[in-house]
Amino acid sequence: xxxxxxxxxxxxxxxxxxxxxxxxxxxxxxxxxxxxxxxxxxxxxxxxxxxxxxxxxxxxxxxxxxxxxxxxxxxxxxxxxxxxxxxxxxxxxxxxxxxxxxxxxxxxxxxxxxxxxxxxxxxxxxxxxxxxxxxxxxxxxxxxxxxxxxxxxxxxxxxxxxxxxxxxxxxxxxxxxxxxxxxxxxxxxxxxxxxxxxxxxxxxxxxxxxxxxxxxxxxxxxxxxxxxxxxxxxxxxxxxxxxxxxxxxxxxxxxxxxxxxxxxxxxxxxxxxxxxxxxxxxxxxxxxxxxxxxxxxxxxxxxxxxxxxxxxxxxxxxxxxxxxxxxxxxxxxxxxxxxxxxxxxxxxxxxxxxxxxxxxxxxxxxxxxxxxxxxxxxxxxxxxxxxxxxxxxxxxxxxxxxxxxxxxxxx
Ligand SMILES: Nc1nc2c(c(=O)[nH]1)N[C@H]1C(S)=C(S)[C@@H](COP(=O)(O)O)O[C@H]1N2
Ligand SMILES: [Mo]
Numbered sequence: 001x002x003x004x005x006x007x008x009x010x011x012x013x014x015x016x017x018x019x020x021x022x023x024x025x026x027x028x029x030x031x032x033x034x035x036x037x038x039x040x041x042x043x044x045x046x047x048x049x050x051x052x053x054x055x056x057x058x059x060x061x062x063x064x065x066x067x068x069x070x071x072x073x074x075x076x077x078x079x080x081x082x083x084x085x086x087x088x089x090x091x092x093x094x095x096x097x098x099x100x101x102x103x104x105x106x107x108x109x110x111x112x113x114x115x116x117x118x119x120x121x122x123x124x125x126x127x128x129x130x131x132x133x134x135x136x137x138x139x140x141x142x143x144x145x146x147x148x149x150x151x152x153x154x155x156x157x158x159x160x161x162x163x164x165x166x167x168x169x170x171x172x173x174x175x176x177x178x179x180x181x182x183x184x185x186x187x188x189x190x191x192x193x194x195x196x197x198x199x200x201x202x203x204x205x206x207x208x209x210x211x212x213x214x215x216x217x218x219x220x221x222x223x224x225x226x227x228x229x230x231x232x233x234x235x236x237x238x239x240x241x242x243x244x245x246x247x248x249x250x251x252x253x254x255x256x257x258x259x260x261x262x263x264x265x266x267x268x269x270x271x272x273x274x275x276x277x278x279x280x281x282x283x284x285x286x287x288x289x290x291x292x293x294x295x296x297x298x299x300x301x302x303x304x305x306x307x308x309x310x311x312x313x314x315x316x317x318x319x320x321x322x323x324x325x326x327x328x329x330x331x332x333x334x335x336x337x338x339x340x341x342x343x344x345x346x347x348x349x350x351x352x353x354x355x356x357x358x359x360x361x362x363x364x365x366x367x368x369x370x371x372x373x374x375x376x377x378x379x380x381x382x383x384x385x386x387x388x389x390x391x392x393x394x395x396x397x398x399x400x401x402x403x404x405x406x407x408x409x410x411x
Contacts, residue, residue, distance in 0.1 A: 117182030
């Protein structure tokens with residue numbers, strides 16, 4: 001996986017990308033919006049459907065939420081096929097639209113600077129061959145995944161459940177890179193920046209920071225490969241940060257600048273944006289004021305049904321399956337109820353591919369009589385945290401969490 005193959009493919013990257021964007025531009029021109037197919041979405045306050053697009057480089061069919069900067073959602077059926085989300089259908093989210101479409105892999109450099117003994121400028125070769133490589137399966141989930149289910153509705157990208165994905169990431173430890181530069185005593189945080197630019201000159205670059213101990217925990221990774229391939233451009237080629245168990249806002253893409261800070265980061269993206277109420281489940285009542293806000297951080301457990309959609313007519317003895325993840329730790333169990341939570345049964349868990357990744361679960365339904373059922377599905381993680389019975393709410397629409405439910409009709 002972390003072999004020369006990935007590297008050599010990177011070297012031909014410029015040509016590849018040029019071809020991909022030409023193809024994309026051609027596709028966009030030759031296919032009018034009305035000719036593209038639509039996909040239904042289960043969002044309570046709409047939209048009821050969105051376009052499926054195949055016009056983005058290195059991407060297959062994706063749900064188009066916004067073109068510039070791109071917001072592309074993974075069609076949910078993809079999650080039924082396995083625990084690793086294919087690169088060409090992995091969701092995409094950017095804050096600023098000036099994203100390079102052409103990266104010279106010979107000239108690319110990752111700078112490590114700030115409160116360090118020695119400023120570094122690392123080439124891709126230094127990263128791929130100068131440090132031990134590590135591998136880890138981990139879920140990348142947008143803080144606003146499932147925002148479209150919040151009621152009352154909140155403004156923001158109205159995602160359904162497809163602003164998440166799981167991949168096998170290959171890269172180097174951030175700790176090893178920081179050690180190479182030599183972090184000076186008194187360092188408190190590390191700030192990460194990518195190659196893209198804000199669309200207006202005085203707007204703040206997208207940057208995120210982690211506490212120094214977190215940055216040096218040996219798990220936070222600088223990835224150069226995803227599911228055994230180089231990263232797709234829109235998922236952060238050539239390097240991105242992986243922060244296992246934490247929301248994707250910290251997973252800075254096209255990472256080219258690491259700055260060790262001796263003061264807490266006060267920039268807009270860490271201090272103001274991406275903050276949550278410091279309450280259980282980050283939940284408050286709509287309109288509630290005076291709540292202490294903190295930066296969003298660890299993920300919480302979630303589970304989903306992947307082989308039937310709400311409203312489906314099914315056989316009383318149908319197989320039921322889905323995926324779950326523990327958030328910041330592994331999945332301990334997935335339980336389901338066919339009687340609105342009066343009794344719960346355990347689903348069988350699939351292979352454990354690592355505690356930060358998706359875990360498949362499955363069971364065989366045995367519905368006692370024909371008619372309507374509201375199935376409930378609940379994940380409990382290995383820290384003993386379970387999905388709550390009632391949905392959380394906050395004005396940013398972050399960290400959606402509730403026991404999952406789908407309505408089905410048994411034949
Ligand atoms: N450079 C850069 N990195 C970024 C962002 C960005 O706007 N710029 N957005 C973050 C957010 S909020 C999310 S949800 C994830 C999305 O990752 P993906 O597009 O690979 O799925 O990237 C994160 N990393
Ligand atoms: Mo996000």
